[in-house]
Amino acid sequence: MLEKVIINKPANPLAFLVEMxxxxxxxxxxxxxxxxxxxxxxxxxxxxxxxxxxxxxxPENLVSEAETDFKTEAQGFIKKNQTIPTELWVKIIDERMxxxxxxxxxxxxxxxxxxxxxxxxxxxxxxxxxHCVILDAPDTVxxxxxxxxxxxxxxxxxxxxxxxxxxxxxxQNRLKEVEGYTEEDMINKLIVFHRHFEGIAECYKKCSKTIxxxxxxxxxxQQVYTFLSGQARSMAPHTPRIVxxxxxxxxxxxxxxxxANKYNIVNVSCxxxxxxxxxxxxxxxxxAKTYIEKGMMVPDNIVMxxxxxxxxxxxxxxxxxxxxxxxxxxxQAETLSKDGFVPNRVFFLDxxxxxxxxxxxxxxxxxxxxxxxxxxxxxxxxxxxxxxxxQHPSDTEDSVRQRLAQYHTYVEEIAxxxxxxxxxxxxxxxxxxxxxxxxxxxxxLPKHFP
Numbered sequence: 001m002l003e004k005v006i007i008n009k010p011a012n013p014l015a016f017l018v019e020m021x022x023x024x025x026x027x028x029x030x031x032x033x034x035x036x037x038x039x040x041x042x043x044x045x046x047x048x049x050x051x052x053x054x055x056x057x058x059p060e061n062l063v064s065e066a067e068t069d070f071k072t073e074a075q076g077f078i079k080k081n082q083t084i085p086t087e088l089w090v091k092i093i094d095e096r097m098x099x100x101x102x103x104x105x106x107x108x109x110x111x112x113x114x115x116x117x118x119x120x121x122x123x124x125x126x127x128x129x130x131h132c133v134i135l136d137a138p139d140t141v142x143x144x145x146x147x148x149x150x151x152x153x154x155x156x157x158x159x160x161x162x163x164x165x166x167x168x169x170x171x172q173n174r175l176k177e178v179e180g181y182t183e184e185d186m187i188n189k190l191i192v193f194h195r196h197f198e199g200i201a202e203c204y205k206k207c208s209k210t211i212x213x214x215x216x217x218x219x220x221x222q223q224v225y226t227f228l229s230g231q232a233r234s235m236a237p238h239t240p241r242i243v244x245x246x247x248x249x250x251x252x253x254x255x256x257x258x259x260a261n262k263y264n265i266v267n268v269s270c271x272x273x274x275x276x277x278x279x280x281x282x283x284x285x286x287x288a289k290t291y292i293e294k295g296m297m298v299p300d301n302i303v304m305x306x307x308x309x310x311x312x313x314x315x316x317x318x319x320x321x322x323x324x325x326x327x328x329x330x331x332q333a334e335t336l337s338k339d340g341f342v343p344n345r346v347f348f349l350d351x352x353x354x355x356x357x358x359x360x361x362x363x364x365x366x367x368x369x370x371x372x373x374x375x376x377x378x379x380x381x382x383x384x385x386x387x388x389x390x391q392h393p394s395d396t397e398d399s400v401r402q403r404l405a406q407y408h409t410y411v412e413e414i415a416x417x418x419x420x421x422x423x424x425x426x427x428x429x430x431x432x433x434x435x436x437x438x439x440x441x442x443x444x445l446p447k448h449f450p
Contacts, residue, residue, distance in 0.1 A: 028054070028103075028104065028105060028106030029052045029054050029105075029106035029107070029108065029130070029131075029228065030106055030107060030128070030129050030130045030131070031048060031052075031054070031106075031107070031108045031109065031129060031130070031131045031132075031133065031228060032108075032109050032112075032113075032129040032131070032132045032133070032204065033045045033048070033108060033109070033110050033111070033132075033133045033135070033224075034111065034132065034133070034134050034135070034197075034200065034204075035111075035133075035134060035135030035136065035137075035213060036135075036136075036137070036139075036142055036189075036190055036193045036194075036197075037142065037146065037181070037186060037189045037190065037193065038142040038143075038145040038146040038149060038181070038186065039135040039136070039137055039142060039213045040135055040213050040217060040220060041110050041111050041135060042058070042110060042111075042158050043158060043164075043217055044133070044135065044217070044220060044221055044224055045058070045108050045110035045111075046157075047217075047221045048108050048221070048224060048225065048228065049107075049108040051225060052105075052106065052108070052228070053105055054101075054105050054106040054107050054108050055099075055101040055102050055105060055106070055107045055108070056107075056108050056110065057093075057096065057102075057107055057108065057109040057110065057112070058109075058110045058111060058112070059111055059112050059114075062089075062092050062093060062096055062112070063075065063078070063084075063092065065096070066092045066095065066096070067095055070088065070091055070092050070095070073088060074088060074092065086115075086117050086118050086121050087121075089112075089118055089121070090118075090121045090122065090125055093112075093122065093127060094125055094127065097127055109129070113200060113203075114196060114200075115196045115199070115200065116196060116199030116200055116202070116203060119199075119200050119203040119204070120203060123203065129204065129207060130207060131207055131208075131209075131227060131228050132204035132207050132208035132209070133208070133209060133211060133224050133227065133228075134201065134208055134209065134210040134211065135211055135213040135220070136210050136211065136212060136213060137212065137213040137214040138214065139190050141214050142186065142190065143183055143186045143187070143190075145160065145163075146178075146181040146182075146183075146185075146186045147181075147183070148160045148161035148162050148163070149177075149178045149181050150175040150176065150177060150178065151175065151176055151177075151178045152166075152171055152174065152175060153174060153176055154174065157171075158178075159171075159175060163216075164217070209227045211223050211224055211227070238344075239317075239318075239319070239320040240259075240263060240265050240320035240321070240322070240344070240345065240441065241320055241321060241341070241342065241343045241344050241345070242259065242265070242320075242321070242322040242323065242343060242344075242345045242346075242347070242441065243322075243323050243324070243327075243343040243345070243346045243347070243418075244256055244322060244323070244324040244347050244349060245324075245327075245346065245347065245348050245349070245411075245414065245418075245421070246348060246349030246350065246351065246407075246426060247349075247351060247353075247356055247403070247404055247407040247408070247411075248356065248360065248400065248403040248404065248407065249351065249355075249356040249359045249360045249400070250349040250350070250351045250356065250426050251349055251351075251426050251430055251433060252324035252325065252349060253269065253324060254430050255324075255347075255349065255426075255430070255433060255434055255437060256268075256269070256322045256323075256324045258430070258431075258434045259322045259434075259437065259438075259441070260322055262438070263320070263441075264319055265319050265320040265321055265322055266315050266316045266319060266320070266321040266322070267321075267322055268307075268310055268311065268316070268321050268322065268323045268324075269324055269325050270303065270307060270323070270324070270325035270326035271325045273306050273307060273310055274288055274298065274303070274306060277306050278292075282306075284302050284305050284306050285306070287302055288302050288303075288306070300331065300332055300335060303326065303332075304332075304335055304336070304339065307323075307326060307336075308339050308341065311323075311341050323343070327414065328406075328407075328410060328414075329410045329413070329414065330410065330413040330414055330416070330417050333414055333417045333418065334417065343418075345422075345440070345441055346418040346420065346421035346422070347421065347422050347423075347424055347437055347440070348411075348415065348421055348422070348423045348424065349424050349426035349433070350423055350424065350425055350426055350427070351426045351427045352427060353404055355427045356400065356404060357397065357400055357401075358376065359374075360395045360400045361391075361395055361396070361397050361400060362374055362375040362376050363375075363391070363392070363395050364389035364390060364391050365389065365390055365391075365392065366380070366385055366388065366389055367388060367389075367390050368388065373385075373389060422440050424436050424437060424440075
């Protein structure tokens with residue numbers, strides 16, 4: 001937002017910021033796709049704009065859709081075979097950016113700017129890209145491509161006689177050679193492109209990625225989309241707000257403890273909070289106790305009041321938190337977000353049901369020492385200890401199966417709500433699982449375009 005203030009230089013910065021906050025969606029795609037002639041800019045730009053549902057801007061449609069005065073002036077330069085002045089380009093693009101589709105849905109600009117002067121003029125006006133894709137291929141490959149390039153005069157789609165020939169006979173019959181793509185023309189165009197490219201690339205160096213265009217278009221598009229789905233790193237302070245989801249016995253408590261110890265964040269267990277509230281005989285705790293004694297689920301509003309009171313405390317706000325044991329349904333997840341506790345990392349710890357049964361039903365506790373054992377992985381050393389071990393009622397086979405069924409009833413709708421959640425294979429050593437989670441905590445999340 002401060003970046004927007006610096007670019008727009010409003011007379012009343014506070015009013016400008018308030019207006020920005022009122023907007024429904026200010027995080028729309030703003031993509032520039034550059035590259036030499038015949039590198040596939042048109043094809044990739046169309047695929048990207050279709051996938052992201054944005055406006056597709058090209059030098060040609062910018063002129064053809066411009067206001068009458070600008071359009072007439074630009075076409076005058078084109079008819080005389082002259083370059084359109086940068087000042088006129090800036091006016092045309094500035095007016096186009098104000099239209100509804102660019103403001104609300106974002107834009108993909110193909111093949112522009114063509115010079116460093118144009119790039120700087122756009123940036124001076126506050127028109128900047130969040131991502132710049134540079135398609136690159138050897139000149140010999142580009143010249144070879146140009147020989148087979150064909151255009152559909154009806155819709156402007158580009159095809160190739162070798163690499164991308166249409167299946168429809170009607171389209172095949174109406175395809176025409178593209179003017180200006182002879183070997184001599186291509187050499188001249190490539191000379192002009194290379195002359196200006198370094199200056200343009202310098203303007204976009206902080207948001208650009210070069211992608212090899214000498215491969216199938218599906219592979220090129222996949223790499224482009226992966227780049228566009230990535231979020232630029234920010235120097236803004238980051239407070240971890242992590243939610244761990246998973247079936248009973250998936251190791252949520254262990255991973256939460258490891259994360260809390262390493263990153264000095266608060267370990268928030270919903271189950272422990274409920275027990276603490278009951279032990280402290282708080283109003284919510286006594287109400288929850290009534291439901292628990294009757295074997296009923298505690299209502300969401302009571303759970304949320306206990307949980308939000310903890311998450312709102314200073315240590316959680318300042319240091320961050322890792323929450324486990326909640327939410328268990330989509331409604332609970334929505335309520336958590338509505339109350340202002342939006343996680344910035346969500347992990348599903350995935351463990352097969354058979355592994356969960358093995359983990360939990362073989363657990364037993366020594367009633368004298370309180371030591372916990374696992375009959376397969378950590379059995380007692382003596383027969384005397386083994387004979388006095390007891391199993392917790394919640395670790396019986398029927399109880400575990402019931403909890404697993406309850407989790408799988410709601411897991412899909414929670415996954416649909418947390419679209420950016422990461423899935424971790426938790427059926428392995430706890431420290432291996434922790435390393436996996438840790439690598440995703442420190443990296444930026446993929447961006448989810450509307």
